Amino acid sequence: MGIQTDVQVTFITDENAADPDRLVTAARPNTAATMAETTFLGGGARNVTVTTTGTGDNAKTNTVVGTDVFGNAISEVITSTGSAEAVAGEKLFLTVSSVTSSAQFAANITVGSGSLCAKSVADGNRTRLKGYSIVSAGTAGLVDFYNGTPEDDSITFKAQTIGTDHTTIDNTIPDEGILFKDGLAVGYTVATVSSMNVFFA
Numbered sequence: 001m002g003i004q005t006d007v008q009v010t011f012i013t014d015e016n017a018a019d020p021d022r023l024v025t026a027a028r029p030n031t032a033a034t035m036a037e038t039t040f041l042g043g044g045a046r047n048v049t050v051t052t053t054g055t056g057d058n059a060k061t062n063t064v065v066g067t068d069v070f071g072n073a074i075s076e077v078i079t080s081t082g083s084a085e086a087v088a089g090e091k092l093f094l095t096v097s098s099v100t101s102s103a104q105f106a107a108n109i110t111v112g113s114g115s116l117c118a119k120s121v122a123d124g125n126r127t128r129l130k131g132y133s134i135v136s137a138g139t140a141g142l143v144d145f146y147n148g149t150p151e152d153d154s155i156t157f158k159a160q161t162i163g164t165d166h167t168t169i170d171n172t173i174p175d176e177g178i179l180f181k182d183g184l185a186v187g188y189t190v191a192t193v194s195s196m197n198v199f200f201a
Contacts, residue, residue, distance in 0.1 A: 006201045007130050010121045012186060013195035014042030015137065017115075020051045020086060023096055024111035030104035033111065038066075038095050040113050045069040045092035045150075047114035050078045051085070054107030058082035062111065064089065066096035068149045069185045070124035080105075092118045092150050092187070115191065118150050121184040127200045128177035129157065129184060134169045134196040136161040141192030148182035156180060161192045177201065 022040060024033045040046045050062050057080045065075045069092055076091040084107075099111050121127060129145060140163030147154045157178055161169065177200075186198060 021110035022112040026108040056106035124183035
């Protein structure tokens with residue numbers, strides 16, 4: 001018989017650039033906006049951006065409702081400024097079911113995806129990280145391995161990409177690996193990772 005192992009692998013790739021109107025195209029909603037999409041290209045979780053084109057919207061808000069990287073319900077309030085600019089949220093949404101404005105905006109807004117990404121490993125269940133193989137994109141940056149979701153802000157392990165496009169970084173975790181008792185989520189910025197394989201058991 002050949003060698004048997006309980007090690008499994010999750011393949012992660014998401015090189016899709018931030019898309020400022022992925023969720024809501026140009027509109028002036030005064031309550032719930034009409035959703036153009038409810039998920040993101042690449043299939044992972046992303047932070048949400050609200051872009052204003054007017055200058056009279058200081059302190060107006062948009063409440064984003066959806067699910068986190070493990071499929072749990074989350075929400076976030078994104079507050080606009082008095083400038084025509086994009087404001088990025090911090091939470092990472094796997095799906096977005098609604099975006100609701102506190103008041104009608106002075107000019108059109110769009111709602112879309114930012115550049116922060118996350119994907120779950122082992123469906124969010126308790127697991128042990130056994131290793132990884134990361135293909136770097138053109139910008140150096142950190143890859144965060146979260147115990148739980150990124151919103152829990154419990155980073156157990158970090159890796160570093162080197163910024164040389166298509167260069168592979170391999171690492172094997174010795175012995176039993178690193179335990180993620182609350183589930184494993186991998187977070188990164190879109191410009192730093194081309195793809196990765198995460199090995200777990």
